[in-house]
Amino acid sequence: LFRSSLMTGGVKRGVTNPWLLEESEETRGLGFEDLRQQQRRIIEEQDAGLDALSSIISRQKQMGQEIGNELDEQNEIIDDLTNLVENTDERLRTQTRHVKMVDKKSTSCGMLVVIVLLLIAIAVVALWPTH
Numbered sequence: 001l002f003r004s005s006l007m008t009g010g011v012k013r014g015v016t017n018p019w020l021l022e023e024s025e026e027t028r029g030l031g032f033e034d035l036r037q038q039q040r041r042i043i044e045e046q047d048a049g050l051d052a053l054s055s056i057i058s059r060q061k062q063m064g065q066e067i068g069n070e071l072d073e074q075n076e077i078i079d080d081l082t083n084l085v086e087n088t089d090e091r092l093r094t095q096t097r098h099v100k101m102v103d104k105k106s107t108s109c110g111m112l113v114v115i116v117l118l119l120i121a122i123a124v125v126a127l128w129p130t131h
Helices: 002-007 032-127
Strands: none
Touching: none
16 A cells, blocks of 8 residues: 555545656657657757767867967067067167267358358458558
């Protein structure tokens, strides 16, 4: 009596056993071989889905590697460009210093020429006879 009450869900009549799962409409009335065949079909569908997913993931991995390689090349180009800009900047600074020195010298030299010309003019005026 106790054992049968466990299988029926207790002492109460009409209560279903919580351990038994309800069978789906798809499998209701199918035999063992039919169930195995359905299970194989489901597994084959899952395998096909996993193969497709594997193919997609492989393609994404390949794309990721190609993007990584392209980024490495771009970084090398950027590094080279940075070095060229730094070298050009240094040369530009050097040339700017040279231009400033030449400008300073030319200004000093121009003043010397004016002073010399004024001295000559004073000497000529001083030595010029006024009679």
